Amino acid sequence: MPKVFRIDIILFNYAYHFTCNLHVKSNGEKMKVYLDNNATTMLDPEVYEAMKPFFMEMYGNPNSLHQYGSETHPALRIAMNNLYEGLNAKDEDDIIVTSCATESINWVLKGIYYDYILPGKKKRIITSEVEHPAVISTCKFLEKLGAKITYLPVNSDGVVEVQSLKDAIDDDVALVSVMCANNETGMIFPIKELAAVAHEHGALFHSDGVQAVGKIPVDVQELDVDFLNFSAHKFHGPKGIGGLFIKDSRPLTSLFHGGEQMGGRRSGTLDVAGIVGMGKALKLAVEHFDEEKNVRILRDKLEDALLKIPDIFIVGKKDQRVPNTILASIKGIEGEAMLWDLNKHGIAASTGSACASEDLESNPVMEAIGAEADLAHTALRLSLSRFTTKEEIDYTIDVINTAVKRLREISSTYSYAPKGHKSGL
Numbered sequence: 001m002p003k004v005f006r007i008d009i010i011l012f013n014y015a016y017h018f019t020c021n022l023h024v025k026s027n028g029e030k031m032k033v034y035l036d037n038n039a040t041t042m043l044d045p046e047v048y049e050a051m052k053p054f055f056m057e058m059y060g061n062p063n064s065l066h067q068y069g070s071e072t073h074p075a076l077r078i079a080m081n082n083l084y085e086g087l088n089a090k091d092e093d094d095i096i097v098t099s100c101a102t103e104s105i106n107w108v109l110k111g112i113y114y115d116y117i118l119p120g121k122k123k124r125i126i127t128s129e130v131e132h133p134a135v136i137s138t139c140k141f142l143e144k145l146g147a148k149i150t151y152l153p154v155n156s157d158g159v160v161e162v163q164s165l166k167d168a169i170d171d172d173v174a175l176v177s178v179m180c181a182n183n184e185t186g187m188i189f190p191i192k193e194l195a196a197v198a199h200e201h202g203a204l205f206h207s208d209g210v211q212a213v214g215k216i217p218v219d220v221q222e223l224d225v226d227f228l229n230f231s232a233h234k235f236h237g238p239k240g241i242g243g244l245f246i247k248d249s250r251p252l253t254s255l256f257h258g259g260e261q262m263g264g265r266r267s268g269t270l271d272v273a274g275i276v277g278m279g280k281a282l283k284l285a286v287e288h289f290d291e292e293k294n295v296r297i298l299r300d301k302l303e304d305a306l307l308k309i310p311d312i313f314i315v316g317k318k319d320q321r322v323p324n325t326i327l328a329s330i331k332g333i334e335g336e337a338m339l340w341d342l343n344k345h346g347i348a349a350s351t352g353s354a355c356a357s358e359d360l361e362s363n364p365v366m367e368a369i370g371a372e373a374d375l376a377h378t379a380l381r382l383s384l385s386r387f388t389t390k391e392e393i394d395y396t397i398d399v400i401n402t403a404v405k406r407l408r409e410i411s412s413t414y415s416y417a418p419k420g421h422k423s424g425l
């Protein structure tokens with residue numbers, strides 16, 4: 001049976017239980033906790049309000065010459081300013097709006113292939129083993145077209161070390177592409193140092209900023225990157241809209257050819273509501289950076305509680321991660337089993353990248369850091385947002401403690417006794 005059907009059936013069963021087991025909050029509402037914010041986030045209500053007029057009132061095409069078109073311009077200007085300010089981009093730089101980070105990433109990698117590798121100016125692209133599938137799959141595609149791709153390993157914290165880039169790079173490298181922060185672990189990568197190494201060898205530097213933009217300050221001038229992509233739905237903006245920062249408006253063969261939108265660099269009628277929403281969302285995210293301290297406090301509370309459970313392992317040091325993410329490995333408990341137990345109690349989490357979770361496969365980042373296969377199957381990713389509350393975290397701690405006890409009791413791979421642990425659960 002195809003895996004997708006298998007998971008559908010299992011989810012159906014759990015969906016049935018889900019309706020029966022929801023905890024009731026003090027105000028009488030059923031408890032629902034969303035801890036999958038690295039997959040996507042809730043639209044901020046203020047963003048929603050900002051977008052609303054552009055669906056049914058100011059719905060003109062900004063490129064039209066009549067007032068329906070021109071009345072959208074002030075809001076577009078404000079939104080684009082918010083993006084420039086949010087990333088500290090200069091006027092000479094380009095920020096091109098795209099449909100998502102996947103498109104931006106495809107554009108950079110394929111553009112570099114067209115501009116440098118196909119004409120024989122350079123041969124190689126360097127990336128890392130733990131990039132998002134948007135990078136890895138595009139690199140695999142370019143490999144088939146003749147590009148030489150090097151996938152840098154990561155250390156036991158899941159981070160690319162600067163020395164490994166130094167060892168791999170030579171003057172034949174057209175582009176180095178390494179993410180700002182990892183989607184599974186939340187670990188922050190040394191982008192400034194990696195970009196400096198790339199530039200010393202005449203290579204351009206791209207960073208997938210999806211899991212960093214809106215969570216921690218990202219300053220494109222400070223990092224000195226040539227390209228950096230982002231996606232609005234990861235920072236409480238709408239889905240289906242993202243962007244690509246291009247330093248000094250450097251030429252790059254376009255992915256989309258057509259009209260003259262975005263200076264002819266990315267054709268297609270502008271999604272005014274989306275752009276307004278993305279600009280507003282980034283502005284709010286930057287304004288809320290102080291509140292990210294609350295996210296960190298709640299994340300650390302959850303993490304400290306998890307670490308009291310025996311045989312649990314959390315990837316990466318807290319202070320080197322974005323403030324919202326925990327990737328835990330709970331020995332003896334399949335990630336999917338835990339996920340469905342949590343789902344039954346109204347808690348949404350993940351075992352890995354949302355795009356890969358239908359496959360019931362092990363967590364790829366856990367594998368890359370060298371975790372044993374059975375541990376890589378026990379990954380549980382919990383990702384908070386500025387909308388997560390203390391009540392939700394207290395509830396999650398209770399549910400996880402109970403679930404660990406229940407699932408380990410029926411686990412064929414976990415035994416409390418031989419290691420002499422007292423579970424204390």
Ligand SMILES: Cc1ncc(COP(=O)(O)O)c(C=O)c1O
Binds near residue numbers: 038230
């Ligand atoms: C690190 C990273 N890069 C790229 C993407 C793709 O983003 P989008 O959904 O905007 O295509 C994601 C989405 O999960 C991500 O986490």
